[in-house]
Amino acid sequence: MKSICVFCGSSDAVHADYRSAAREMGKLLAQRKIRVIYGGGKTGLMGEVANGAVEAGGEVIGVIIPSMNTPALAHTGLARMDVTADMHARKARMHELADGYIALPGGYGTWDELFESITWAQTGAHEKPVGLLNFKSFYDPMLAAIDHAVAEGFIFKEHRQSLCCESEPEKLLDAMMKYEHPREAVKRWMREE
Secondary structure: OOEEEEEOOOOOOOOHHHHHHHHHHHHHHHHOOOEEEEOOEOOHHHHHHHHHHHHOOOOEEEEEOHHHOOOOOEOOOOOEEEEOOOHHHHHHHHHHHOOOEEEOOOOHHHHHHHHHHHHHHHOOOOOOOEEEEOHHHOOHHHHHHHHHHHHOOOOOHHHHHOEEEEOOHHHHHHHHHOOOOOHHHHHHHOOOO
C-alpha cells in the first residue's frame, strides 16, 4: 500500500490519549512511506494524524469542501489540499487516492466514511483493506452490533472477518498488509453464483 485514507474525529473535546494515538498513527504511516489521505482538517484527531505524518517527513494530502476550507479548520502544512464541490465528491476523491482505509475513533462522519468503505468492499466496488483502530476499546460497542448482525444473518461471516481490527497502530498496519479480499463472499452477496 502506497497510500491510506484515514477517517477520524475532528473534535478537540476528546481525551488527550486519543490525540496521541492519532499522532502515532500519522507518524507510523510516514515511517512506513505510506502517503496519508484525509479530510484536510487541523482540529481533533484529524490534525494530529496530519501533524504526526508531516513531522515524520511523510506526505499528506487533504481533501476538503469549500465551507471547511477556512483558517479555523483547514490544515496549512500539507503537501497538497484538494478542494471538492461537496461531501459526496470529497469522499469519492479520498477513495480514489487511497490504497486502503483506516478509521480511528470518531463520530457520525467517521462512521459514515467507514461503513461506506466496508459496503463498497462487500459489493466488490473495491478490494482494498479496511482497518479499524480500536484504541481504548472505543469500537467495542460497534463491533458487538456488527457481530449481532452476523449472528442474525444480515452480514456474511467473511465480510466481518475482512474488517481488520487492532488496538495498536503497528498491529493494524501489519494486519492490513496481509489482507485478502473475500471474493467468493462478494459473489454470493451479489448473487453472482
